[in-house]
Amino acid sequence: MLRETLENRFGAQLADAVPVSGGDINAAYRLTLTDGTCIFMKANRTASPAFFQAEADGLAAIRDTGAIGVPAVIAAGNDERYGSFLLLEWIEPAPQKRDFWEGFGHSLARMHLTRAEHFGWKRDNYIGSTPQINAPRGSWVSFFRDCRLAPQFKRAQHWLDSDMRRRVIRLLDHLDDVLVEPPRPSLLHGDLWSGNFITGSDGQARLIDPAAYVGHAEADLAMTELFGGFHPRFYAAYQEINPLQDGYDERRDLYNLYHLLNHLNLFGSGYLPPVERIIRRYAGR
Numbered sequence: 001m002l003r004e005t006l007e008n009r010f011g012a013q014l015a016d017a018v019p020v021s022g023g024d025i026n027a028a029y030r031l032t033l034t035d036g037t038c039i040f041m042k043a044n045r046t047a048s049p050a051f052f053q054a055e056a057d058g059l060a061a062i063r064d065t066g067a068i069g070v071p072a073v074i075a076a077g078n079d080e081r082y083g084s085f086l087l088l089e090w091i092e093p094a095p096q097k098r099d100f101w102e103g104f105g106h107s108l109a110r111m112h113l114t115r116a117e118h119f120g121w122k123r124d125n126y127i128g129s130t131p132q133i134n135a136p137r138g139s140w141v142s143f144f145r146d147c148r149l150a151p152q153f154k155r156a157q158h159w160l161d162s163d164m165r166r167r168v169i170r171l172l173d174h175l176d177d178v179l180v181e182p183p184r185p186s187l188l189h190g191d192l193w194s195g196n197f198i199t200g201s202d203g204q205a206r207l208i209d210p211a212a213y214v215g216h217a218e219a220d221l222a223m224t225e226l227f228g229g230f231h232p233r234f235y236a237a238y239q240e241i242n243p244l245q246d247g248y249d250e251r252r253d254l255y256n257l258y259h260l261l262n263h264l265n266l267f268g269s270g271y272l273p274p275v276e277r278i279i280r281r282y283a284g285r
Contacts, residue, residue, distance in 0.1 A: 002041075002079040005087070009075060010037055017041070025129050027082070030090065038090040039074060045083030047129070052076045052086035054125035058212030059088075061187060065114040068107035069206040097203030101230065104197070104205040105237030112186040112217040112242055119143040119185055121213040127191060127262050130155075134213050140185070141176045143215065144258075149175075152261035159264060159272055167283035178254055178282055179216075180245060186217040191259075193227050218248055222255035253278050 006014055012033040020028050020040075026047075031039040044051065056073045063070050074087035097103065120143060121134035133151055137143035153160075153168050160168065189196070190211030200206045221244065224230050257278045264271035 002082060002085060005075050005077055006033060040088045040090045041085055043082040043085040047084045049078050049084045051126060052084050055086060058210035061212055062207055062210060065111045067111035067114060069200055071206060091198060091200055091206060094199050094201050094203055096199050101233035102237040105234040106241050109238045109241030114187060116185040116187045116214040119214050125211055127211045128266055130262055132211055140181050140216050141179045144179060145172055145175045148258045152258060155265045156261055164276060164279060167279050171279060171283040178251060182216040185214045188213055188215045188220045192220045192223045219255045222252040223259060226256045226259060254282055
């Protein structure tokens with residue numbers, strides 16, 4: 001229960017819960033306690049507690065790299081009124097430092113360079129509200145085929161005509177003609193677009209809403225470019241620490257096909273044209 005969690009953790013009671021902007025999937029609140037403490041809460045009446053626990057695990061993994069900041073996780077649980085919830089440190093909006101983008105690029109690159117094991121993750125989690133399979137693999141190409149593209153294509157079958165479904169089979173069968181194995185497995189944020197970072201009180205980036213797993217660092221970089229891209233200084237700074245492999249530009253859209261398929265499955269036909277365009281590009285006309 002939410003009230004008991006707050007009382008046990010802070011020795012204070014909930015004084016107020018004010019809705020704030022927080023995305024399409026979850027409700028979001030600024031909680032104020034009787035001692036003046038402010039907390040950010042995400043809540044979802046239809047999700048299981050495992051939904052937010054998976055996010056908490058991703059935040060903890062990113063924090064443990066020591067490379068880049070995230071909001072501190074306070075607790076995850078379930079409440080009769082709010083449903084499943086996740087309590088996080090409240091971060092007051094602050095202006096970006098002049099070197100914000102350089103610092104962000106350097107920090108993400110250092111996160112990608114921290115030691116990680118096999119591709120996948122210790123548990124399945126979610127990309128948005130879609131279950132995300134993280135079964136361990138020794139190969140990045142097989143992981144991206146079996147745990148990323150194939151499940152999304154299966155969900156999207158009713159959107160694709162017979163010709164497009166044949167192209168999908170061809171694409172999956174020849175994925176190693178396009179993708180390459182990375183120099184090392186990297187911890188990824190997994191859903192890194194402009195809505196999933198904020199600015200901390202120190203003027204530097206904080207990552208939020210991860211769909212964390214271990215993969216190829218290129219997949220995180222590709223996602224940053226899907227919906228408009230970050231500042232050019234971010235990419236230049238990233239490459240100072242962790243240079244991209246040759247041919248990244250040729251692979252970028254294939255990584256983003258995963259996210260476009262997920263948007264197609266979640267939000268509908270508006271995402272079908274870019275999905276089909278990318279399939280044709282990589283599977284032939």
